[in-house]
Amino acid sequence: ILLTQSPGTLSLSPGERATLSCRASQSVFSDYLAWYHQKPGQAPRLLIYGASNRATGIPDRFSGSGSGTDFTLVISRLEPEDFGVFYCQQYGHSPFTFGPGTRVDL
Amino acid sequence: QVQLVQSGAEVKKPGSSVNISCRTSGGSFSTYAVSWVRQAPGQGLEWMGRIVPILGVTDYAKMFQGRVTMTADKSTNTAYMELRSLKPEDTAVYFCAREAAVVGSDPWGQGTQVTVSS
DSSP states (O other): OEEEEEEEEEEEOOOOOOEEEESSSOOOOGEEEEEEEEEETOEEEEEEEETTTTTTTOOOEEEEEEEETOOOOOOEEOOGGGGGGEEEEESSSSSOHHHHEEEEOO | OOEEEEEOOEEEEOOOOOEEEEESSSSOOOTTTTEEEEEEEOOOOEEEEEEETTTTEEEEEEEGGGTEEEEEETTTTEEEEEOOOOGGGGOOEEEEEEEEETTTEEOOOOOEEEEOOO
């Protein structure tokens, strides 16, 4: 399953809303779609699993939605620590592919 | 709190092999899968495969089949990833992550830098 993410880069200011898109080439089994956030020099961090469930400790400004082939991550009010790259991953069908990422510049 | 701790950076010659370890502490090991993901310099994330320690079952991405072996030692809560016939384009940071069927990959190890150079 190929994943595409848009936009490639988002340039926003703290307090603004960010909307990130992830589209799959075929339906994702059981909506097993995750979002990760990666800062430079760090490992990715799980934000959302199952398309819409926040991982433990993730603030409620992060929300995920979608099903089938179209998924969205919304950051309602950007904080300075939200810069970095956001990846989606489908883990419903092997190989568990990642999208190319959306870079968020603040 | 579950933590995954990986072995240190490696510098390898082309054609050689690398073996990276990933030890789980603070939580269950055998009943979850361990995935391996790599990231070339300035690039995105690439899923390599996974192992389910309690079953000893592996699932490799096609591009690594024949060149990668993932194993697990339940007695030490440690997973291993061996990559053979290394090429300069295998230069990357290699991550392990605990994977649950519903939850995805969480947490992740800190990453291991592998540099392949003559």
